[in-house]
Amino acid sequence: MTTRVLLVDDQALMRMGFAMVLDAQDDLEVVGEAADGATALAQVVALRPDVVLMDVRMPGMNGIEATARITAEHPEVRVLVLTTFDLDEYAFGALRAGASGFLLKDAEPGALAEAIRTVASGEAVVAPRVTRRMLExxxxxxxxxxxxxxxxxxxxxxxxxxxxxxxxxxxxxxxxxxxxxxxxxxxxxxxxxxxxxxxxxxxxxxxxxxxxxxxxxxxxxx
Structure with missing residues (x-):
């Protein structure tokens, strides 16, 4: 079964890099891209992805607001947050908004693909001890x-x-x-x-x- 992924990041080169990694996986398919939260919402409606790979720091509607809207209006869609820092307050806000986990942007390609598979299966992608550190x-x-x-x-x-x-x-x-x-x-x-x-x-x-x-x-x- 193929997992459909929507890439959301305001940096085109970042989206291109993620797309290259994911397109190399037989069971993952990039179905669309967005550079801001508002476009991401429209793309979710149009493309019905299984997982949204969401940057949190974007101009206009940021990833936290977009995550909250997506998880409330499309509960079947999972959101995996991308962050630069492992204790990013924006990433934490996205988790509270309904994201199923977060991943560092410099994660290894294999870790990125596996995180998407995990989120698509209904599990969370935040190591338990990292969750505790964030919440503390x-x-x-x-x-x-x-x-x-x-x-x-x-x-x-x-x-x-x-x-x-x-x-x-x-x-x-x-x-x-x-x-x-x-x-x-x-x-x-x-x-x-x-x-x-x-x-x-x-x-x-x-x-x-x-x-x-x-x-x-x-x-x-x-």
Whole structure:
């Protein structure tokens, strides 16, 4: 199955480089390009890509606003953010807006292709420990963040079982499924099931969004 990709970057040479890398992959197809967020929105409607490779720093409508519009209006489309810095506040804003992950612009070609495949499959592309580093840096600026003692009263957590709360807290600490399984003495398959249920109950698309909810509700360990 071929994954359709839309390239969004205000630098033509950058788009050309990404296109060359992706066109060399049998299962990836670049279906269009855009130099700004507004054009990206129009291209999503016209081309129906599976994944949007999104630069965040662009003139006019930036990548954060474009990501928010795309994920809200076209939830089936996944957004993978491109950034120059691994702790870019713009990239973090795009994750909060609904992006499924971020990737450094100087990533190896193989890593870029694999990241697109991962996002297209419904998974997130942010290493757990990187997610934690980002949130530790920006958590103080998150709105509606509850105090830790009030976490249990947040309505977003009301449907979670005690075990699911444990799993969400572990995810927010940056633990992988294997690490959670070891810590909670569960099988990795069971942890994966719990994570899936947590995502469904929170109404989020991936574990990156779940971690953000954990911080916003005060559930995450400080």
């Amino acid at each position: 840096l920006f958590a103080p600026h998150l709105p509606v963040r509850a105090e830790a003692g009030d976490a249990g009263t947040d309505p977003r957590l009301a449907d979670l079982t005690p075990r699911e709360v444990e799993v969400l807290r572990a995810v927010a600490r940056g633990l992988s499924n294997a690490e959670i399984a070891t810590e909670l003495v569960l099988s990795e398959a069971t942890v994966k099931t719990h994570v899936g249920r947590v995502l469904a109950k929170l109404g989020v698309r991936d574990r990156v969004q779940a971690v953000i909810v954990a911080y916003e509700t005060g559930l995450a360990d400080r």
